[in-house]
Amino acid sequence: MSKSKIKIEGEKYDQERVRADRTDELYKHIPEGETLMSISGLRVVYVTDEKETVAVEDFSLDVKKGEFISIVGPSGCGKTTILRCIAGLLQPTRGKITIGDRECTSPGSDRGMVFQDFALFPWRTVKQNVKFGMEIAKVPKDEAEERAMRYIKAVGLEKFADSRIHELSGGMKQRVGIARTMVMHPAVILMDEPFGALDAQTRNIMQEQLTKIITRSERTILFVTHSVDEALYLSDRVVILTKRPSTIYKIVDVPWNRPRDRANPEFTALRKKILEYLEMQNVMED
Amino acid sequence: MLKYDEHNKYHRFIRTVLITAVSLIAFVCLWWVVSKIANNAAIPEPFETFEALIDLVCNGDPVTGLSLTTYVVSSLSKFLRGFLLALAIALPIGLILGNFKRVRAFVNPWIEVLRPIAPIAWAPIFILLFGYIQGATFVVFIGIFFPLLTNIIFGVTKIDKVLIDASKTLGASNMQIFLKVLIPSTVPYLMNGIKVGLGIGWMCIVAAELYATPLGGIGFYVANMITYGAFPQAYAGIIVIAVLGLLTTGLAEYISRRVSRRMGMDV
Ligand SMILES: Nc1ncnc2c1ncn2[C@@H]1O[C@H](COP(=O)(O)OP(=O)(O)OP(=O)(O)O)[C@@H](O)[C@H]1O
Ligand SMILES: [Mg+2]
Numbered sequence: 001m002s003k004s005k006i007k008i009e010g011e012k013y014d015q016e017r018v019r020a021d022r023t024d025e026l027y028k029h030i031p032e033g034e035t036l037m038s039i040s041g042l043r044v045v046y047v048t049d050e051k052e053t054v055a056v057e058d059f060s061l062d063v064k065k066g067e068f069i070s071i072v073g074p075s076g077c078g079k080t081t082i083l084r085c086i087a088g089l090l091q092p093t094r095g096k097i098t099i100g101d102r103e104c105t106s107p108g109s110d111r112g113m114v115f116q117d118f119a120l121f122p123w124r125t126v127k128q129n130v131k132f133g134m135e136i137a138k139v140p141k142d143e144a145e146e147r148a149m150r151y152i153k154a155v156g157l158e159k160f161a162d163s164r165i166h167e168l169s170g171g172m173k174q175r176v177g178i179a180r181t182m183v184m185h186p187a188v189i190l191m192d193e194p195f196g197a198l199d200a201q202t203r204n205i206m207q208e209q210l211t212k213i214i215t216r217s218e219r220t221i222l223f224v225t226h227s228v229d230e231a232l233y234l235s236d237r238v239v240i241l242t243k244r245p246s247t248i249y250k251i252v253d254v255p256w257n258r259p260r261d262r263a264n265p266e267f268t269a270l271r272k273k274i275l276e277y278l279e280m281q282n283v284m285e286d
Numbered sequence: 287m288l289k290y291d292e293h294n295k296y297h298r299f300i301r302t303v304l305i306t307a308v309s310l311i312a313f314v315c316l317w318w319v320v321s322k323i324a325n326n327a328a329i330p331e332p333f334e335t336f337e338a339l340i341d342l343v344c345n346g347d348p349v350t351g352l353s354l355t356t357y358v359v360s361s362l363s364k365f366l367r368g369f370l371l372a373l374a375i376a377l378p379i380g381l382i383l384g385n386f387k388r389v390r391a392f393v394n395p396w397i398e399v400l401r402p403i404a405p406i407a408w409a410p411i412f413i414l415l416f417g418y419i420q421g422a423t424f425v426v427f428i429g430i431f432f433p434l435l436t437n438i439i440f441g442v443t444k445i446d447k448v449l450i451d452a453s454k455t456l457g458a459s460n461m462q463i464f465l466k467v468l469i470p471s472t473v474p475y476l477m478n479g480i481k482v483g484l485g486i487g488w489m490c491i492v493a494a495e496l497y498a499t500p501l502g503g504i505g506f507y508v509a510n511m512i513t514y515g516a517f518p519q520a521y522a523g524i525i526v527i528a529v530l531g532l533l534t535t536g537l538a539e540y541i542s543r544r545v546s547r548r549m550g551m552d553v
Binding site for chain 2: 020021084087088089107108109111112113115117119120121122123132133135136137164165166180181184190
């Protein structure tokens, strides 16, 4: 591979030291369980012609390396806004987001994102979609092919590697989206209601599959969802937001090992408690 | 046994062919009736016209002695040159205007002033500027240019913003987004522009040739025959024009549909 420089977050790095398609290696020195990403005092105000909307009032969170965090909250409270800020797609009005010792100000391959409506390139096949980021990072063809196929297999789509996107079902589309993000080994993975568009059964299968992937290789994930059940099934911690302008209402630790059993009375009890929290802060705001 | 789908498709095809055939026969009958009622040399009977058409195909132009192929090639080559020129200019301009709102706002008034002018209105000026043959090429160019341009601009502005977001989170630079996301997603709109443009362009070429271009293609032939009062011959030329127009737009339609499907997009 050439020794050209690559750009992550406005800084230039030697390609020998770090590659845009392996940004997780930038943070090898941070041990599991130590803070990897820290968000502090995030505030976002949308200004339109008629009015100003304070979407996020004050959001601070430390995300540990290898941690799976879910964010739940009333609809329209600013969950997408928070993820877009972290991804660098939106400039926050105030606040700071850092990964390791690097501040995030613009988008980069160190923060992969999975979108609710998949955001796949319709003119590319499944494999070509998964390869997109590696093409950008100029990964050698053989390596890209091997890695793409490995991730396509991991999400169970090997039979569809050369299919076009419109030939796939919703669940299959989102598996492509997940493979496309995971294959890049981003330091942090952001998922915005990735299973929101799927039916209940597909959703359960996807949750199981995601659990398998994250237990096989440790990933740091920030996962937005409407479903408390999903949050409890997947995450190490659940962040509950208040209504807009949102702040953190409560953070709940989820102690159990994976794979989890939804029928477990402890599980149902905790779910009930979180639903009560959500309802309570709804009542308070009204 | 045919599968249900294929069976159905086959039936639909037969039905379409039958309806088209009956419709064409009815058209010829209607033409015959009109020509009888009008009883005017300017509306020849279908039979005479078909005779003239066969004569044109076999023996060429009775006045100049040129063959039909010469005329058709002449028209098509002007048409093709005008099309390629329009594509070469509309593509970069469309991509720039689609991408940069400010530039678009600045240039838009020019487009809105020039676009509604009938392309054929430019014919005398272009013929004066570029001579008979290239003049007609430029009329085609104008006819194809604006539908192409507006479709490309539309395609660029219609791009799914979330695809751009996704590319950014995969590390793409603006240039890479432009090449790998914007251009491919504009292709179906470009094809749509080509489809519309070819139809208009074909009308333009014939109209421009009516300005009596020496050696000037099929439009010239029609105009010339009319000045000689040879109406069945003129009508035979018009039929050739119609068939060629149908073929070009049909081909464009087919290609555009194939491309859209391949790109996974319906426009
Ligand atoms: N571009 C924008 N301009 C103005 N206001 C916006 C914009 N985007 C979002 N908002 C407002 O900010 C608030 C938070 O939006 P956001 O999409 O982040 O919420 P959310 O929690 O993701 O909602 P949902 O649960 O529906 O996905 C909403 O009230 C929304 O109307
Ligand atoms: Mg949202």
